[in-house]
Amino acid sequence: MLDLDELPGSADANAAPDIDLSRLQDAFLASVWADRVPLEVEVPFATRVAGLGLRGRIDAVFADPDGGCTVIDWKTGRVPAPDRQPAVAVQLAAYRLAWSRLSGLPLDRVRAAFHYVADNLTLAPVDLLDADGLAQLVADATVAAPVGAGR
Numbered sequence: 001m002l003d004l005d006e007l008p009g010s011a012d013a014n015a016a017p018d019i020d021l022s023r024l025q026d027a028f029l030a031s032v033w034a035d036r037v038p039l040e041v042e043v044p045f046a047t048r049v050a051g052l053g054l055r056g057r058i059d060a061v062f063a064d065p066d067g068g069c070t071v072i073d074w075k076t077g078r079v080p081a082p083d084r085q086p087a088v089a090v091q092l093a094a095y096r097l098a099w100s101r102l103s104g105l106p107l108d109r110v111r112a113a114f115h116y117v118a119d120n121l122t123l124a125p126v127d128l129l130d131a132d133g134l135a136q137l138v139a140d141a142t143v144a145a146p147v148g149a150g151r
Contacts (some may be wrong), residue, residue, distance in 0.1 A: 020118070024076055027117050036062050039069065045098040050135035050142075058095050061103075068109035070124070071095045075116045085123065088114070090137065093129040107131065 028034055043058040060072045073095060080088050092112035100107040113124035129137060 020076075024117050027120050031115065031117070031120050032122070033060075033062075033072065033115060038062050038072075043099070043102065045095075045102055047094075047098045047101055049094070049097070049131065050138035052138050054094050054098070056091075056095065056098065058099060061099060064111065068111060069099070069103070069105065071099050071110060071112040072122075073112070073114050075114050076118060077116075079116045079119055079121060079123070085125070089125045089128060090134075092125065093134055096128055097131055097134060 038060040040061045041059065043061065044056075045058060046053065046055045048054065058071055059074045062070045062072065064070055071092070073092065092114065096110045096112040097107065099105070099112075100110045103110075107130055111124060112128060113122050115122045
């Protein structure tokens with residue numbers, strides 16, 4: 001049994017208020033995901049990218065007909081503006097890489113998407129960063145803001 005604040009996506013910055021729970025449940029049941037059975041849910045992971053430790057929890061992983069899989073991150077808040085979507089997609093890239101490493105499935109066989117439950121909208125970017133791209137992002141961020149800067 002989960003408390004409301006333990007539901008996937010409830011900690012999102014733009015999460016829906018608790019009073020919207022029944023509306024979210026109905027929206028989920030109307031989605032393409034409602035009838036699919038996940039391979040895994042709430043999968044914890046810890047992995048490293050360019051020396052940076054990443055930890056998180058993958059909401060769900062579904063098998064795809066082609067033998068690959070799709071990592072889904074449920075979102076109860078609003079869809080971000082188009083100019084913010086590339087930045088939030090970094091989370092999907094990290095989840096995708098983590099699942100590839102956990103499962104042994106090649107990265108090119110792992111897809112990832114956000115499903116915005118209230119809007120019944122799945123956003124699946126096709127240009128997610130790979131391990132090298134994430135490493136470069138970490139390196140660029142480290143150069144832009146070195147440890148101890150501003151002291």
